[in-house]
Amino acid sequence: MPTPTGYADLVVTVCFAPGDDADWFAASEKVNDLLEANGTPARRYRVRHRRLIGWLTRFIGYYLLDAARRFGAITVAAGGRKSRLDLTGTAATAAHDATLRWRAWNTHIAARTLPARPWEDFLAQHHAAPATVTVAEARRRFEQQPRVLAMLAHHFDPYELSVYQAGEATYAGLHWRAALIGDALITTDGRLLTPAGDSVADRFRFLNEACAYVRSLHRRARLCAVAIA
Template sequence: MSPNPLSETHVLVCFAPGKDTGWIAVSHEVHKHAGVHGSPARRMKAAPRRWWQLPGRWAGHLLEVQLAPSGPAFAAGGRKAALDLDGTARTADLAARARYQAWHHDIAGTTPRAKTWEDYLAGNAAKRAGTQVGREELRRQFLAQPRVLAMTAASASGVHKFDPYELDLYQCNEATYACFYWQTALVGDALITADGQYLKPASTSTSDRFEYFGKALAYLRGLADDSCLCVVAVS
């Protein structure tokens, strides 16, 4: 799912109105399709509470909700109508743009353009049999590039975390990088539909992931407001 095999990924599980959406049902769906167990991920903003909604009733429409004394509440899911999907996307977009701008200022302006991890894999695959480099050596070469070294160092000491395996997105432009992240915030790295289909990218390539986003977002937008969603973190 993720270009970085060590990173956490997220699966969005969808249920038709009226279906059981307890954690056992959610976990069962994820294990059936992905073969792994996960945990609820509070990644979606809750819709603003209306003045007539009591706290308990309002929170009852959410799953694994994290209430805060001030500011928006975040939940692992809930009824679609109880979630602020636009706000979730907007928050992810702003965070991604801030991260990109920091990368552009501190790293892109001081280091030469680097080859992406996909470039290394493709180049290695094109070599004749017997001359291919081992995957760990290939990874060492990729991580040793000045731009990638700068990203790793900045991630360890700075406010932002720059994933080297997202180098193709960084080296594209800010709009594409932000678009990737607000879409990920809504549909995760894979989606299980209410009728049991498992949507996921055909590969870890960025182009395949954007193709998945298009299909998953179209499905999400078409769901009824009483449908239930849950985000599950898997590793």
């Protein structure tokens, strides 16, 4: 979620048209050109295995980037041809995990604390008067709220507070989209798509646009997820 950390801990999805050079070096070059940052492969995508010859595709890494194996079988990859990536499975897994997190938060945090103001409100205070409300002061004001303190104590990300408070479906919906896209997307023609602002609404608008773009890509297009640390 939005934090004043620049490009730290972001994932960028790089898209390649069918027939383009789509190896790790090409993805890194695009990220460096547009974001002036370096990254590493992010193994985010589940891999699809064809029903008829699934036993064979489980062990062959063709059209995949930085694939990982478990007991010899390919399980996840940082990217590859769209037709080889199980985007539906990737989204479903992220939604399932997010739902479990939200329900735990609802039981241990929401049921025992009053609603709190999200980080975006305090970040807006900083932007409005940076000399008076420094980033450190904005963070202090945010984290002194009882609900935020409880989230920190129970290892829930407090910077996701606004999404948690928006409900289970909203929280899961954000995370399955983010699992597919990350924090930014580079199109096949070199455009950089990012959220227009720090709000959750801006993030949803970006993710909806990016997901629609990925759905529109040809099955032979390629994706590569790059983590900027």
